[in-house]
Amino acid sequence: xxxxxxxxxxxxxxxxxxxxxxxxxxxxxxxxxxxxxxxxxxxxxxxxxxxxxxxxxxxxxxxxxxxxxxxxxxxxxxxxxxxxxxxxxxxxxxxxxxxxxxxxxxxxxxxxxxxxxxxxxxxxxxxxxxxxxxxxxxxxxxxxxxxxxxxxxxxxxxxxxxxxxxxxxxxxxxxxxxxxxxxxxxxxxxxxxxxxxxxxxxxxxxxxxxxxxxxxxxxxxxxxxxxxxxxxxxxxxxxxxxxxxxxxxxxxxxxxxxxxxxxxxxxxxxxxxxxxxxxxxxxxxxxxxxxxxxxxxxxxxxxxxxxxxxxxxxxxxxxxxxxxxxxxxxxxxxxxxxxxxxxxxxxxxxxxxxxxxxxxxxxxxxxxxxxxxxxxxxxxxxxxxxxxxxxxxxxxxxxxxxxxxxxxxxxxxxxxxxxxxxxxxxxxxxxx
Amino acid sequence: xxxxxxxxxxxxxxxxxxxxxxxxxxxxxxxxxxxxxxxxxxxxxxxxxxxxxxxxxxxxxxxxxxxxxxxxxxxxxxxxxxxxxxxxxxxxxxxxxxxxxxxxxxxxxxxxxxxxxxxxxxxxxxxxxxxxxxxxxxxxxxxxxxxxxxxxxxxxxxxxxxxxxxxxxxxxxxxxx
Numbered sequence: 001x002x003x004x005x006x007x008x009x010x011x012x013x014x015x016x017x018x019x020x021x022x023x024x025x026x027x028x029x030x031x032x033x034x035x036x037x038x039x040x041x042x043x044x045x046x047x048x049x050x051x052x053x054x055x056x057x058x059x060x061x062x063x064x065x066x067x068x069x070x071x072x073x074x075x076x077x078x079x080x081x082x083x084x085x086x087x088x089x090x091x092x093x094x095x096x097x098x099x100x101x102x103x104x105x106x107x108x109x110x111x112x113x114x115x116x117x118x119x120x121x122x123x124x125x126x127x128x129x130x131x132x133x134x135x136x137x138x139x140x141x142x143x144x145x146x147x148x149x150x151x152x153x154x155x156x157x158x159x160x161x162x163x164x165x166x167x168x169x170x171x172x173x174x175x176x177x178x179x180x181x182x183x184x185x186x187x188x189x190x191x192x193x194x195x196x197x198x199x200x201x202x203x204x205x206x207x208x209x210x211x212x213x214x215x216x217x218x219x220x221x222x223x224x225x226x227x228x229x230x231x232x233x234x235x236x237x238x239x240x241x242x243x244x245x246x247x248x249x250x251x252x253x254x255x256x257x258x259x260x261x262x263x264x265x266x267x268x269x270x271x272x273x274x275x276x277x278x279x280x281x282x283x284x285x286x287x288x289x290x291x292x293x294x295x296x297x298x299x300x301x302x303x304x305x306x307x308x309x310x311x312x313x314x315x316x317x318x319x320x321x322x323x324x325x326x327x328x329x330x331x332x333x334x335x336x337x338x339x340x341x342x343x344x345x346x347x348x349x350x351x352x353x354x355x356x357x358x359x360x361x362x363x364x365x366x367x368x369x370x371x372x373x374x375x376x377x378x379x380x381x382x383x384x385x386x387x388x389x390x391x392x393x394x395x396x397x398x399x400x401x402x403x404x405x406x407x408x409x410x411x412x413x414x415x416x417x418x419x420x421x422x423x424x425x426x427x428x429x430x431x432x
Numbered sequence: 433x434x435x436x437x438x439x440x441x442x443x444x445x446x447x448x449x450x451x452x453x454x455x456x457x458x459x460x461x462x463x464x465x466x467x468x469x470x471x472x473x474x475x476x477x478x479x480x481x482x483x484x485x486x487x488x489x490x491x492x493x494x495x496x497x498x499x500x501x502x503x504x505x506x507x508x509x510x511x512x513x514x515x516x517x518x519x520x521x522x523x524x525x526x527x528x529x530x531x532x533x534x535x536x537x538x539x540x541x542x543x544x545x546x547x548x549x550x551x552x553x554x555x556x557x558x559x560x561x562x563x564x565x566x567x568x569x570x571x572x573x574x575x576x577x578x579x580x581x582x583x584x585x586x587x588x589x590x591x592x593x594x595x596x597x598x599x600x601x602x603x604x605x606x607x608x609x
Contacts, residue, residue, distance in 0.1 A: 087487070088487045088489045090486070090488070091489045180484060181500035183500065183501075183600075184598065185601075186599055187603075208526065211516055211524040211525050211526075212516070214524075215512055215521070297512070298506075298508045298510075298511065298512035299509055346502070346504050350605075351600050351605045352606055353606070354516065354606075356604070357526075357528075357605075358525075358527050361527045361604075
């Protein structure tokens, strides 16, 4: 495999490497197995025994609130002979019982009962046969897990991105809640391209999304925003697109919430979180997020409204990805406002929206014509913003990471993402 | 008695035939991408919802998320769909243009109640989706509608679409079931 002529700067990526089935297998084995992966929002598992079933790469896991109140992430496969323990999307359980031979596990994953115990040798120790348990970390209400027992702690892995997650999610004193259940849809594209499209790329806004923008989803379109794109290492990144106003405002949020937000975080964090028409990013490898303001989605009764969502691009195959979408709202927001915010996102970035279907059409088309024998030898070009010198101080605020200032976010985040992607894949890294 | 029963049965059949005729017309309009013509049969308070299907532990009817929605529309938001596909904008409606061939099959139509000109109707839908160069994809579900008498016409006031697949496998859901 070859990562391109300019291997060190990731301005070019060989197309074949993106879609290579061997690379995909390596991604599952090394990248997804060893990374901290988002699995749930804490508001989905509030009570003891609550669980949801999720995926970590190609493994299915139970994410549950144990009897003791801790969040556990357990392989959804009986330690005896491998049967799936939970076969629903979510539920509540006092224990997990295998339908095959009746082995029973508690909500911490410990094996509590072997049926026909006397038929097994006395030396079989139940303490040695609990469910495989991942390391778990919760941060700002987000639950992450990893199988990597030797890797960095979550906070080390998150690094300077903590500053930005705190700015965006920590501004709500009461935290956030996930509305309803996650939306799910399949698309015929590679997970990496779905991530870069949603969590990183802004160049496509006035071309691929010219239609909804002309419909006024973002207002009259006369704002002259500036984008602050931050790389923090580890493949993570975030970009805030700000309107040029002097006051600290939180567009689209109710007055009382905006007042609350203006009391939270450091001065620099408030500067980053305020005055955004859109702020999006990605936690390596595949948890993307966006906060944005919808001027209208067609409902005449709804004012301009802010919305926040999480999006996972789950790998299914080299050209198959399953998208998961969580809609988050401030816990203390008025229920009517929460519903407006939810509905606005469904109508834009949901699978029935004015934006996501166009993104899907694009992503599918890239996969359709980039995997051929000739096309595979070609490259994806990511030069955008390569001439912009990064800084660490903006408007008197010291910001962690490298900040790239431009009228529009370019391809800075993609280069950092693919640098980390290549670093974590032995087959790719060995070529460099 | 027998005469009355027969008349009642005939009235129910006539009612069913009227609803089925409306559904046949509706499916033909949607399959022909005539969204503006379809819009004409929407009640001013039209509400369209596609709840997220959920697999639960409880035996019984399939369950759907209480608050989670895959699609939610009203008459004004559908008007935005039509504007999106208008002559000046349709070239940039990349999800719908070029159009995907769809075919809607509506069956098992049941009129559950008819009170004061408000009809509670359920039906099954099978939708075939055929993008360029690809084998067809199918989606099935149940539609639970509220239809309202409006002069000699019926108007669609509510539609709740209970999809059978918990993951959307169509290219997108920017379609009406």
